[in-house]
Amino acid sequence: MTPIEDRLRASLRERAGDVEATPLLWLEVDRRVTRRRRLAAWTVVAVTAAAAMAAVVVAPALLPDGTGPEIADRPAPIEDPTPSDDATVPPPGTVEPGPLLVATERLIRVLDTDGATLHADELPEEGESTVVGLAVRPGSTVEQVTAAVLTTAEGMYDLRVLRADADGLTLEVIDDPAHQPGQGAGPGLVVSGPVWAPDGMSLAWLEQDTTGVRLRTVGWDAAAGSEPPVTDHATLPLAGAPAGQLDLVDWVEVATDRTLVRVTSRVATDRWFELTLRRGADGAWSVEPGRTLDGVVAPPAGDGPVRALAGTIPAVDGAAVAPAWLVRVGVEGPVAVPLALDDPRPIALPAALLGPDGDLVPAWAVEVEGGLVVGNRRTGSAVVVGEDGDVTVLAETVAHLSPIR
Amino acid sequence: MLTIVRAAVDERSFAAVFNTHHRDAVRLAYLLTSDAAQAEDIVAEAFAKVYVRWRRGEVRDVGAYLRRAVANEANSKLRRRYLERREAGRQRGDDRGVRLIDEQAADRDAVWSALGRLPARQRQAVVLRYYEDLSEADTAELLGVSVGTVKSQVSRGLARLQALLEQPASESLPGGER
Structure with missing residues (x-):
């Protein structure tokens, strides 16, 4: 034993001897254990409710007596690809999704924290409308939800405002031309989004057609969807943006006067894209002259194309905000990369997430407390990923998901 | 009824596990972070994670499992660069007199x-x-x-x-x- 080792031991023992747990620790442990039980309930209830709703939507013709279907007995077994050997497995992850707004192609539901369906609405079949994207307005609560929902039918896009409260769920189309996606668009229009500005006062979506790529922003003076709209709407052409197949991911705050819109590409091999937006004195959002979508090479290079990103690592000393999670498709399959760690180890995701083309497009990912929910919009398959590597496959189909917070 | 009884037994048993191990866990977490409040947060999270596998009968040595959970939890917190900088400030201020x-x-x-x-x-x-x-x-x-x-x-x-x-x-x- 060297002198420095002796001194170190003495110091550690003395310090440790000074420490006693507070009486509140057990209460905190108990609270978190209760949350774990609720998570398990969330998974089970969400699956069961989805199965019941799907049966109502899909199979009425199979019910000759007109009665409703029985509630599914039990969900499909939850796949846990993590080996259970104590010696090699990190402690289990815990993901707290919280209340959610979820949707398949036509069915939109508000889920409580425990996965129970509080509200549901279905787009009418005759219009063949489908949900393209949705985003819960920041500041919403499970008692009072406001969300933007982008839908499409026969090549036309509609922006709708969803409201859900004690009186039920409403889904209104916004008629004002300034708020209609695709106004003046060329042929081959594809719209991606919507996303809310960090303060919840503006909304954006991405329009792509044969004439180019542009970001549209809109806002309201009062509540979202109220009349009349304010004048802070803007169309921001993105010259030189990579052509086609862009997915608008989110809109995050970098500094008090600076925000960042983040975009992924379904064809890019190693990067995502960012666009800095600033709000002018008139309230309208603008891009610095000459700026367009900047490609950001994903670290480490060569680990497969970036298919989704989520969350942010808070800026330090003015550094750019980085995603907390990347979803990539490497040679060995899809992975989630927790970039918030200095040495992020990719977490293998089940191959069930991949589509028939062997790729994960279009992908979506949402950071929730303790982890990530990632899915394939085309197939509706989705998984919950814990920060320490636990992966749970959701047995229900989810094409769109936005936390209520 | 059986489920309720089992849950109650679980909670009592886990409380016993907590009583046996929490002091050592808090001390280790404190030595890894120099922050008493964060140490309790880490230990609470570690116990909650251990609980899930403990309840399934998958933990043979709770002390060792908990120690690893505490170390991982402390590491994941400290490895966030921004948190480390903030922690450095706290550590300098937390000399306990x-x-x-x-x-x-x-x-x-x-x-x-x-x-x-x-x-x-x-x-x-x-x-x-x-x-x-x-x-x-x-x-x-x-x-x-x-x-x-x-x-x-x-x-x-x-x-x-x-x-x-x-x-x-x-x-x-x-x-x-x-």
Whole structure:
């Protein structure tokens, strides 16, 4: 034993001897254990409710007596690809999704924290409308939800405002031309989004057609969807943006006067894209002259194309905000990369997430407390990923998901 | 009814597990973070994670499992760069009072202060080796690294501590090594 080792031991023992747990620790442990039980309930209830709703939507013709279907007995077994050997497995992850707004192609539901369906609405079949994207307005609560929902039918896009409260769920189309996606668009229009500005006062979506790529922003003076709209709407052409197949991911705050819109590409091999937006004195959002979508090479290079990103690592000393999670498709399959760690180890995701083309497009990912929910919009398959590597496959189909917070 | 009874039994049994292990866990977490409040947060999270596998009967050695959970949890917090910087500020402010009662106490304070300036992995390695008295192999397994890495981290950590302790106070770098 060297002198420095002796001194170190003495110091550690003395310090440790000074420490006693507070009486509140057990209460905190108990609270978190209760949350774990609720998570398990969330998974089970969400699956069961989805199965019941799907049966109502899909199979009425199979019910000759007109009665409703029985509630599914039990969900499909939850796949846990993590080996259970104590010696090699990190402690289990815990993901707290919280209340959610979820949707398949036509069915939109508000889920409580425990996965129970509080509200549901279905787009009418005759219009063949489908949900393209949705985003819960920041500041919403499970008692009072406001969300933007982008839908499409026969090549036309509609922006709708969803409201859900004690009186039920409403889904209104916004008629004002300034708020209609695709106004003046060329042929081959594809719209991606919507996303809310960090303060919840503006909304954006991405329009792509044969004439180019542009970001549209809109806002309201009062509540979202109220009349009349304010004048802070803007169309921001993105010259030189990579052509086609862009997915608008989110809109995050970098500094008090600076925000960042983040975009992924379904064809890019190693990067995502960012666009800095600033709000002018008139309230309208603008891009610095000459700026367009900047490609950001994903670290480490060569680990497969970036298919989704989520969350942010808070800026330090003015550094750019980085995603907390990347979803990539490497040679060995899809992975989630927790970039918030200095040495992020990719977490293998089940191959069930991949589509028939062997790729994960279009992908979506949402950071929730303790982890990530990632899915394939085309197939509706989705998984919950814990920060320490636990992966749970959701047995229900989810094409769109936005936390209520 | 059976489910309710089983849940109650679970809770009582887990409370016993908590009573047996929580003090050691909090002390380890504190030595890894220098922050009493964060140590409790880490331990609460570790117990909650252990509970899930404990309830399924998958944990053979709760103490060892909990120790690993605490180390992982502390590491995941400290490895966030922004948190580390913030923690450095807290650590400098959290000296738990002036303890210049005698030279030995002053020395232990100096060692403790220097420990707070080690990189997270070096700090974990020396705490596990010199407080928990884990072997190099056990430390390596707990941290998920090779024995060689543990040897290297401990060696560098001790050398760094030695250097910091020999350094005049006026030469100390604010914020410590990052």
